[in-house]
Amino acid sequence: MSDIKKIKDDYIDKLNTENNIEKVNNIKSELFGKNGIISNEFKKLGSISVEERKKLASDLNNIKDELQNKISIKIQEIETKEINLKLEKEKIDVTLPERNIEIGKIHPVSQVIDEISSIFSEIGFSVEEGPDVENEYNNFTALNTPDNHPARDMHDTFYLDNNKELLLRTHTSPVQVRTMLKGKPPFKIIAPGRTYRSDSDQTHAPMFHQVEGLHIDKNINMGHLKGCLNYFIKEFFEVDKIKMRFRPSHFPFTEPSAEVDIGYEIKDGKIVIGEGNKWLEILGCGMVHPNVLKNVNVNPSKYQGYAFGIGIDRLGMLKYGINDLRAFFETDYRWLSHFGFDPLDVPSNYRGLSR
């Protein structure tokens, strides 16, 4: 027995100093192979008395466990060392540039349209659309703006025929007409889209974007109009406090009509929305004129409601500090990269309107 212990101690010493994986494996077969030292000791157990056998077997098992344990630790140790050595050689410069990233962007107008749609969706509006080419009736006459009305002068219209029957819509309001003509009240829609006026300078572009709003039901009054726009403006500009002013105005298709101003101030040369003692006009609105309702076969003694029209580009300029309207439509790669939005940045209520 003491021989075995000695053998064990010798092998433990050997293993302690051994660093070659093959040699460790050789030791393993020397001990536990078919004719290995330990294996042979176990074979001998059959020839001794029961009493002795119990004792010896237990000792042998302990020795076996100890050696096997030692061997597997040793193997692991050597392997780890070898791997580490190998990895050390494989080291690369991770500060080298990654493969080219191609970053796409969403145009600010599209982003703002999505923001607006998200806000109005929260209070139950659905989105309607209409064509860019309109007939004279939908764009003007149905909206209580007959041919001899001076209000037409405020719209510099692009025409597609000499009879002035076909035109590029000057506002999104014809979508009101189309929506009401094809359906039955109540109506609760917004209609964003392209609009056109033959006007071009630093602050006017021949094409721009508007969003129309329309809510018609049995008892919709100016208080609802005020509440709806108040909600929208606060949500859109993502500020807690905003100064708003409803001011009487005139549009042929609404009565009473209002323009809405918001407060602002100039801080360090930048426009700050919300507070301040200056006013900025941002939208026109009012109660849909009974003549318009009659024109679209809605009974004005039963139904009433409000409509509004907001300049989308201007709203975007204010929110995101864009100075030049014309740059929106000039496709300058630098401008699009700078003012564009990440495509994953989808405005929504639960994720927040904007980052």
Place this chain on the structure above:
Amino acid sequence: MKFTIDWLKNHLDTKFNNNQIIDKLTNIGLEVESFESSTSELDTFIVAKIINAKTHPNADRLKLCDVDIGSDKTIEVVCGAPNAKNGLLTVYAPPGSIIPKNQMKLSVSKIRGVTSYGMLCSESELLLSNESDGIIELKNNKYANKIGEKYFKNTSEKVIDLSITPNRPDCLGVRGIARDLSAAGAGKLKINKKSNLKYRGNQNINVTIKKEKAQGCTIFGSCLIKNVTNKESPKWLKDKILSLGQKPISAIVDITNYVMFDLNRPLHAYDADKIDNEIIVRSSSKGESFEALDNKKYILENDMCVISDRSGVLGLGGIIGGIRSGTEYSTRNILLESAYFLPRSIRKTSKQLNIDTDAKFRFERGIDPLSIEEGLIKASELIKQICGGEISNLDVKKIENYKKTIINFDPFLFEKTTGFNVENKELIKILEKLGFNVSKNKKILKLVIPSWRPDITQPIDIVEEIVRIKGYEHINTSEPIKTRLKPTLNYYQKLFHFLQRSVASKGYLETVTWSFTDSKINQLFKENDQEIPIVNPISSDLNVLRNSIFPNLLFYLKKNLDRGFKDISLFEIGPAFKGKNPGDQLTIIGAVKAGKVSRLSWNDKERNVDTFDVKKDVIQSLCEAGIDKDEIVIDDKTPSYYHPGKSGGVYQNKNEKNALAYFGEIHPNIIKKLDIKTESLVIFEICLDYIKESKQKIKDLKSEYKFSDFQKSERDFAFIIDKNFKSQELVNIIKSVDNKLIKSVRVFDVFEGENIAEGKKSIAVNVTIQSEEKTLNENDLENINKLIISSVESKSGAKIRS
């Protein structure tokens, strides 16, 4: 509409200060655009200090002065004054200033080879004295801290500029504005003094309004004023005219203008001695002409309302007078006209002839038809006062009598519309102050509409009057009603937003370009669509509606290439027009990709962008939008602006007639024509309207979850096949061998040339085979292999490569 507070106070007794008046105006719907002193030509002259005066290098008598004008840089001015010296405070006139003495406009100029920015002024040049020997010397103690400020104080009164909406002609006169303010509690409207004008004799120039179908005049009032002395207007009148931003002309003309702005009552004064016998108000005949007061000759069409005499046209009624009967300083006898012209007629005529005048602007919106006499009396009084003369009796001819408008108004409509209540008493008070005659019949108010309010025709107009005078701040803010009537977006709207972001996420920058484009570029992309010209384009290179998105995209792509960008990916989603009628439009995504992939990469080999880059982008976007990739069919027929051999069309499935997308290289001829310089240019387009809405919602699709745990096998095959045989067909043949067992077929090599016969190619495919019922044994697999080979060989004429 411009006026001064002083002028307003001629009509309004008020305790309001200026700012209160400004606020009130805006609050009742008369929007104040500005409240400023009218600018003066003297505003540009400023206090300045000579910092350094040195001798001009090329002229001994001239000096070169560095002048501090209160900005962060000094200005260099050449000056001939002997007294110009360091530290002198004087008056500086920048370029653009008009020198009072000679009315010369200064410009930047070179004096003996040195540029002089403006000049330093003498007292004589500013008409302050005759002193012209040197420049003004200002006292140090008074002016030392005023450098950069205006030298002349602007003493003119501040002018209010209102933006009057087209429904309010009555507020195109100061009295109307005063009336509105009085209704809103800003003071009391002054009562017009009764005139004690004495009339002498009759207006003996006969006036006839012809009864014609197109007659644009219904009332023509006039009086004759004899023995006047026309002259320059007195200062008070000149100041009024100047405050409107207009030039004083003569007392007679200034008075008619003054009455127009005061009462919104346009008038016209004729030199009575130049009228041939009588006045005939009639419709014009085509070809008649006259020379107007704007010194232009107008040739008339039929049915324009003209004031004429026996010799012909004197003027266009309500729009502009003529030179032939114009008043001059020598005019002795005047015929003063105060008439009513129909808005429709005025508008039509002025549009046809493209004339815009203050009178036209007012008549077009509707003048008070009952203000004929008031205007004649007010102007006659002033003429008599300033120019003397005797006034005849007033002569008023009319072919139509004014009819009162009466509205029965139920006050409940007010609350129903605005959401708040105003006591009847207050409501009536507001209306009465606005000039309504109110009587009560139980709950209903019977309202006689003032003659100066042509805009008021129905009860809702009354609601507006009350709420704007009461103040919009009284309207309650109701919480938004959240009820939803239908889903926010329909299928195509969702698709629009989804594809927009899907394409952008593949590295494309979204742009928005005009819906119109240059017909010359559009021509290259319009295929069989009709061209849609704009009658009045903003410029000749934006003269048609775009038939395709590409004309603009390529135009701007070129601009960006010219800016030095090399690798560009751009897209736009928007309309392309197929016809000129409403709705003849498709929603298209157009995308362009130029340059290289992996340019200047340290680890990847750079290469030109190619057809398969855009094919990937288009197919991936469509799959992301919910289109089944396995159903998609590609063919090689594309519009003519694509490279005929390197482009393809995408169909949603094999039964679809319209391609929902195209992709590929652009035709080399177009690149040449547009002079686009890039290594490679590929494009794609998706037509959203041609995408068919899936019948199954995603919740239904998700429920069909099938998978197989049995072992799958992969086999590779290489076929020698005709060069023009489409790989898509080969794949389909293999799949159709056993749709259940063959899970996928991938083309992993295409090869032509060495060892391959002319006109042939080698295609290698990898086929994945898996059963849903069992593990396939060697025998099963061998059978399928054989079937694949025999099917391909028999259906495509290919040979398996050994």
